[in-house]
Amino acid sequence: MLIAQNIKLSRVLLDTWKVDVIMIISCTAAYFVREYLISYHFQISTIIPTVLGTAIAFFIGFNNNQAYDRWWEARKIWGAIVNDSRSLARNLINFVEDEETAKRMVCRHISFIYALKANLRNTVDEIYTKYLTEFDKLEVGKHSNKHNAILNIQAMELQKLYKENKIDGFKFMEINEMLVKLTDSMGGCERIKNTIFPTTYSYLTKVFIWLFVVTFTLVISQDMGYWSIFMGWLIGFVFVSTQINGMRLVNPFNINASGLPLNNIARTIEINLLQMLNEEDIPEPVRPINDEYIL
Amino acid sequence: MLIAQNIKLSRVLLDTWKVDVIMIISCTAAYFVREYLISYHFQISTIIPTVLGTAIAFFIGFNNNQAYDRWWEARKIWGAIVNDSRSLARNLINFVEDEETAKRMVCRHISFIYALKANLRNTVDEIYTKYLTEFDKLEVGKHSNKHNAILNIQAMELQKLYKENKIDGFKFMEINEMLVKLTDSMGGCERIKNTIFPTTYSYLTKVFIWLFVVTFTLVISQDMGYWSIFMGWLIGFVFVSTQINGMRLVNPFNINASGLPLNNIARTIEINLLQMLNEEDIPEPVRPINDEYIL
Amino acid sequence: MLIAQNIKLSRVLLDTWKVDVIMIISCTAAYFVREYLISYHFQISTIIPTVLGTAIAFFIGFNNNQAYDRWWEARKIWGAIVNDSRSLARNLINFVEDEETAKRMVCRHISFIYALKANLRNTVDEIYTKYLTEFDKLEVGKHSNKHNAILNIQAMELQKLYKENKIDGFKFMEINEMLVKLTDSMGGCERIKNTIFPTTYSYLTKVFIWLFVVTFTLVISQDMGYWSIFMGWLIGFVFVSTQINGMRLVNPFNINASGLPLNNIARTIEINLLQMLNEEDIPEPVRPINDEYIL
Amino acid sequence: MLIAQNIKLSRVLLDTWKVDVIMIISCTAAYFVREYLISYHFQISTIIPTVLGTAIAFFIGFNNNQAYDRWWEARKIWGAIVNDSRSLARNLINFVEDEETAKRMVCRHISFIYALKANLRNTVDEIYTKYLTEFDKLEVGKHSNKHNAILNIQAMELQKLYKENKIDGFKFMEINEMLVKLTDSMGGCERIKNTIFPTTYSYLTKVFIWLFVVTFTLVISQDMGYWSIFMGWLIGFVFVSTQINGMRLVNPFNINASGLPLNNIARTIEINLLQMLNEEDIPEPVRPINDEYIL
Amino acid sequence: MLIAQNIKLSRVLLDTWKVDVIMIISCTAAYFVREYLISYHFQISTIIPTVLGTAIAFFIGFNNNQAYDRWWEARKIWGAIVNDSRSLARNLINFVEDEETAKRMVCRHISFIYALKANLRNTVDEIYTKYLTEFDKLEVGKHSNKHNAILNIQAMELQKLYKENKIDGFKFMEINEMLVKLTDSMGGCERIKNTIFPTTYSYLTKVFIWLFVVTFTLVISQDMGYWSIFMGWLIGFVFVSTQINGMRLVNPFNINASGLPLNNIARTIEINLLQMLNEEDIPEPVRPINDEYIL
Known part of the structure; x- marks a missing residue:
């Protein structure tokens, strides 16, 4: 997650340089084609890039909205994980009449959080x-499925507590509800990670932006000569950077500057739970990288 | 579900070739009508295709949004099925004091998943x-209704467990809640499958795109001569491919490259549940077809 | 609910013929006014219909989105009724230790469905x-309020079962929850039926479309002469048919081709529940009318 | 809530007359400034009102969407109040073994409804x-906070019923859940009433519409002479009436033709509950005013 | 939260003056560049600012929608806190058979509200x-995490009440559910506070508005001479003020005129709860500042 108020324009250019090169080549080609071929035969209608612009605006808007929704939904799910972690720990610590087991279950829950994070990010850290x-x-x-396995052990231990009368039926239900909610959150994350955003949308958007840039350059070169190459690229850049910017959010669990700060969230849970257990040895919160983003 | 990052343009052309032929014929006709009939009498106002473009942009945008929402809702429901399957199995395995019945119920649940999938896809496989x-x-x-019948047997067996004191009231409630949630998910799938997206929307969109392509060609042929046939088709193709692309998502249970990967999801549930039962003989995950899509 | 893939254009024309006549008269009048009055004095700016087009696009888009949302929400509520009917029946049949009462309650529930349907459609059928x-x-x-009365009898009978120890507290709660959910669905339907979509929206849309068609014809008649009458109507038709099409969905319980297929849904519930009761005499599913729509 | 299908245009004009006067004065001033000052020095670019039109379309669209959402959310909350009132009454009447207290609680609930309504509408009627x-x-x-006080008495009486064994723990929970839901609905209404829609949105919209009308008149007066005053006002009227129309819905509890028909809904609840109590003396449903709207 | 119907235009100008200066300088530069450099070589196409206008409209619209959604979600969460506070207090006061502890817990809950508010606003007041x-x-x-710590003490005390038989299992569950809900609301607030709205969106919007203002001035200066400087700024101001206005809502817990009135809401809860405890010493509601906004 980016935390700096101003990102550098150079970063955006770095993200788009490949597309920029293709666009500049296309614009230059379009300029020469019109100048030395088309201009002797016919005019190119302004309505063509105008109509294409509308189609692209819809496409990019649609992609950005859906991408942001995925990103925000993922954030909400991890918010729910934070909430349920606190409630689970509060219930275990205060309601279970077997301090040791309660503590073991709270610790095991921290492990669940780290296992889930590692899975979502395809990393192999063994912190958990x-x-x-x-x-x-x-x-x-x-x-x-490591994190699912941990939940199963929690359920097994919960059953043991119940049988040994360390909790009664009401408390059993309350704690089990938390396990059900955590299963839902865990499945929600997997759903977002595993469902690929319909490829045709991003593919067609790329094709249509290219088509737009070419026809746009053809049209404005009638007024502006070789300056149309620069303006064609500039307008293309506006669309391309918007599109690429949106697509960054589509996979919120990727480890990059736009991804969700799972390290930070997992650490927050860890600190909260250890403090609830009155532990002495509390780890530090996660620090931002370069004051620019947090992972 | 498509998994390849780049789909081939040829695939898109293959999807739209019939409409492409109709559009090219219409554009050619429009060109000749204007060249040899209209041009002697009057000019065609540019505002006509511009205004039509706005109407079409709304239509296509509306169709795509609703189609994507149906697709994503269906995905969410199957996500819920994954979650509830895991919670149900966890509850049965850990909380029921009759291992054999628990195991039978977990297996029967796998069968429920396959029966539901077969029904949604109108296939007759007997895997279930x-x-x-x-x-x-x-x-x-x-x-x-096979899958509903399976849920009934689960409820019957649940009642037996309760009467034989293999579970108490609290556990009975927790497990029954899972059956209620699965009924909701099952009904949600049937709702999406059986509710046809209002036909008038896709029909009118087709008519209006055709109208647009014709008036658009009429207008630009005033500037561009016979090149207007090509450009008319090109812009028409942008709209048509967007529309067809969106309509692909309207029926998310169809067995095609855009449909939901139900085979894959059902297999994931199967693997998870069998591992929770400590079974040895675990089937393989579903493999993508041509590295292009997954069913 | 329409089920045919292609509706006939004639059906759309039939739906809009009154408005079409008004539009053609207005366009003709506009043509003559400009030709014999205005043309001697001033030009009409193209920007006028362009800006009006934007306003109308917003209005129609807004109306269509809200109308579709009402329609889809109504469909979701009936989906919930299907789910809760199945869960209620499953609970009654499997968990109640008084087969006769359970059966009577399931049958009474079918009656509830038909009473609710009759009320929503303002029909007086006595099937229920x-x-x-x-x-x-x-x-x-x-x-x-017939359907509410039936729910009350269900609650009365539920209380009797509880007092006679045919169900225990847990089962009592589970079944009562279903009655609460059905009350919510029933109230949701009544809300959609009784809340009139703000009239000003559809009224102003009509006025603005008319204004647009007139100014549009005035403008294009400067280029196209009497052909502007035809084009004015054609573009007006695009907007009018979209608007009328959307407004069809605003009242999803009306008995017409765009309404929800309540007959069909109610029959599905009836069949499901009778099969769960192992009844022999199962009614047929509802058939589509002319293969065109289903009620 | 308006119930008449067609509202009178005169009503819309009545709603906007003050703004209409300001707009006509501005348009006239713009016409004269351009005719006698600007026209000798420079042309005014058409792109200025076009771009402003886009900004305004966004603003009005945003305002209308949010206003409608508030209105519809308020309607949904009152729908939930209807549902929960019925469920509460059904539970009290059928499950409580103390008919008199049950009846007293149902009556007190009707009082809660009227107290809430009076509070939301800032009226002082003492019907409750x-x-x-x-x-x-x-x-x-x-x-x-009168309505909150009534809920407290309900809880007090519920506790008494529980202590006297007129209900058991399960029924206690079910009924208490209803009180919790009613608290949520009550708070939801207060939230909508007390949260003022961000003033800057409606204020800036007014400023921008005025700016648009002036530049629009300046531009079209280049073609249309003094007729531009009329057309400037007409287009301005389209935007202004849309904006005012939307803002009407922002405060759904106001007592006017666009507000929610709380009188009607409260009476419906009263009738339903009295019939459930088998009362003889049932009040009449609320009648529409002038067949035009219902309060 | 602003409560005045009309805000002063001067306030808006004050908010944007830095950007206004930059825009006026840019417009002036653009005017001179075109007048003394470009005008001898080529025309600048009108389509450039038109297309940019579309892109910006999307950006600003997207930012405003997401910002308003965050603001409204935060308001809903605090609405839920109000509701759950009342329900919690009602349950404690009426259902717990230990008046003193109940009262202590209600008071501690008021403290929770103030601690949460102080945390969200990064203030250090010790009212709590x-x-x-x-x-x-x-x-x-x-x-x-002070507010989480308070919830833990509540849970501890709840457990004590349960063990001492001051509440039974059903009541225990009901009250614990409230603590779970409050944990969810608390986590929801922290999520909104800690998740920074993707910086690239607001950054790119600024860059694109600047690009638009410059090309817009270049184009209209072809018609309007040095007046283009004023019009360029005016149109730029429309976009900039909209953007800044929207971004104000992104952080709803900031202490400014656009933020949520947390002081007011917390005080409302305090008054409600103290009245439910029959306290004499009730604090005054929070007063608006200058009749303009409320904190």
Whole structure:
């Protein structure tokens, strides 16, 4: 997540340089084609880039809206994970009459958070094992879906608490509800990660922007001569940077400056839960990188 | 679901070739009509295709938004099915004091997933019977709505567990809630499948695009001569491909490259549940076809 | 609900013929006024219909979006009714230890569905009495809101089951929750039926379309002579048909080709529930009319 | 809520006459300034009102969408109040084994509805006291928030019923849930009433419409002479009436033709609940005023 | 929150003066560049600012919509806090058979509200300690997240009430549900506060508005001479003020005229809860500042 108020224009140019080169070549070609071929035969109607502009505006608008919605939905889900983590820990610590098990379950929950994060980001960090018992590690090792496996152990332990009368039916229900909600959040993240935004939208947008830039340059070169190459690229850049900017948000779990700050959120949960357990050894919050973004 | 980053333009042309032919014939006719009839009598106002363009932009935008919403809602429902399947299995395996029945119910649930998928896609695969007992198959055979019948058997077995004190009231409630949620998801899928997107919208859009292409060609042929046939088709193609692309998403359960990857999702559930049962014989995840899409 | 892929253009013309006549008269008048009065004094600026076009596009877009939302919300509510009907029946049949009462309550629920449908469509069919006992009919007769009265009898019978220990507190809660959800769906339908879409929106849209058609014809008649009458009507038709098409969806419970297929949905529920009761005498699904639409 | 299909144009003119006068004066001034000052020095570019038109279209569209959303949300909340009132009454009447207290609580609930309505509309009608006991009136008198006070008495009485074993824990929960939901609806209404729609939006819209009308008149007066005064006003009227029309919906609890028909909804609840109590003396439904609107 | 119907134009100018100066300098530069350099070589096409206008309209529209959504979501969350505060207090006061503890918990809840407000606004007011016991203050002092710490004490006390049989399981659940909901609202606020609206959107919007103003001035200066400087700024001002106005809503917890009136809402909760406790000493509602806005 970007935190700097002003990003550098150079960063945007860096993001789009490949497309910029293609656009400048196309614009130059369009200029020469019109100047030495078309201009002797016919005029190019202004309505062509105007109408194309409308189509592109719709496309880019649609892509940006849907991308932002995915990004914000992912953020909401992680917000829910924060909330449910706190409620789960509060319930375990205050309502369970077996302090040791309660503490073990809270720690195991921190492990769940880190396992989920690692999975969503396709990283292989093993931080999550830090909060697991030896038995847990063995059990989790058997499953391909690590975070789901941790939830299962939580349920197993919950059943044990219930059978040993450390909690009653009402508390059992309350805590189990939290596990159900965490399963929903976990599945929601996987859904966003695994569902690819319909490729045809971003592909057609690219094709149409290119078509627009070419016809636009053809039209304005009738007035502006070789300056049309520069203006063609400039307007194309406006559209391209908007499109690329939006598409950045489509995969909110990627590890880049536009992605969600999962490191930061996971650490916040860790700190909150350890403080609730009255632990002494609390880790530091995650620091921004270059005061520019946070991961 | 498409997974390739770049689709081939040829695929888009293949999707639209019929409409392309109609458009090229219409543009050619428009060109000749204007050249040899209209041009001697009057000018055609540029404002006509401009205003039509606005109307079409609204139509296509509306259709695409609603289509994408249906597609994404369907995806969300299947996401909920994944979540509830995991929670149901976790509850059954950990909380029921009758391991055999629990296992039977988890297997029957896998069968529910496959029966629902077959129904939504109008296929007749019998995979779902694999996880049913002989009694189940007989019972399910009596109903036209197979997946609903399976839920009924689950409820029957749940009642038996309760009466035999294998679960108490609290657990009974938790598990029954899962059946209620699965009924909601199942009904949500049927709603999207059975509710036809208002036909007038897609029909009128087609008529208006045609009208636009014709008036557009009439207008630009005043400047561009026979090149207007090509440009008329090109701009028409932009609108038509957008419209067709959007309408692909309207029926998310169809078995095509744009449809939801139900095979993949159902298999994920199957793998998760079998691992939770500590089964040895776990099937492979579903593989993409041509690295291009996944069903 | 329309089910045919292609509707006939003649149907659209039939829907709009009154407005078409008014538009053609207005366009003709506009043509003559400009030709024999205005043309000697001043030019009419193209910007006038262009700006009006923008205003109208907003209006029609807004109306269509809100109308579709009402229609889709109504569809969702009926989807929820289907789901809750199945869950209610499943709970009653499997969890109640008094088969006869359970069956009576499931039948009474079918009656609730038909009573609600009749109320929403302002019809007086008495199908719903078929599934009621004599006592029920008497009791329901006292109320102006028939469907609400049926829910009350269900609650009364539920209380009796509870007192006679045919269900325990947990089951009581689960079944009562279903009655609460059905009350919500029933109220949601009444809300959509009774809340009139703000009249000013559709009224002003009509006035502005007329204004647009007149100024549009005035402007293009400067280029196109009497052909402007035809083009003025054609563009007006595009806007009018879109507007009328959208307004069709505003009242989703009306009995017409665009309305929701309540007959069909109610019958689906009836079939599902009777099959769950192992009844022999199952009615046929509702058939489409002319393969064109379904009621 | 307006119920007449056609509102009179005169009503719209009446609503906007002040702005109309300002616009006509501005247009006239613009005409003379251009005719006798500007026309000797330079042309005014058509692009100025065109671009302003885009900005205004966004503003008005945004205002209308948000206003309608507030109105529809308010309607949904009152729909929820209707639903929860019925469910509450059904639960009280059927599940509580103390008929008298149940009846008293249902009546007190009608009083809650009227107290909430009076508060939302800032009226001082005392209808709500009709359904209160002497004790209630005394208690409610101590609070500034009357409707919240009534809910508290309901909770007090519920506790008494529970302690006296007239209801068990399950029923206690079900009924208390209804009180929680009613608290949510009540708070939702207060939120919409007390949150002022950001003033800057409506203010800037007014300023920009005025700016648009002036530049528009300046531009078209180059073609149309003094007729530009009329056309300038006409187009301005289109924007102004849309804006004013939308802003009407922003405060849905105001007592005017566009507000929600709270009288009607409250009466519907009253009738439903009294019929459920088998009362003889049922009041009449609320009648529309002039067949034009309903309050 | 602004409450005055009309804000002063001077306030808007004050908000934008820095950008206004930059725009006037840019417009002047553009005028001179065109007049003394470009005009001898080529015409600048009108289509350039037209197309840019479309892109900017999308950007500003997108930013405003998302900003308003954040603001309204934050308002909804605080609405939920109001509701849950009332329900929590009602439950505690009426259902707990230990008046003193109930009262202590209600007071502690007021403290929670003030602690949450102080955190969201980054202020250090210590009002919240007023309603805490000495033990509470000590306990809360150990945590970095004060409001979460208060919720933990509430849970601890709830557990004590349950163990001492001052509440039964059903009531325990109801009250604990309220704590869960308050955790969700608290987390929702933190999410909105900590998630920075994607910086690239507001940055690119600024760059594109500047680009638009320059090309717009270049184009209209062909018609209007040095008056183009004034008109260029005027149109730029329309876009800039809209953009700045929208961005004001992005951080709804900031202490300024556009922020949410948290002082007012917190005080409303305080008054409601103290009245429910039959306290004598009720504080005054928060007064607006200059009759212009409320904090």
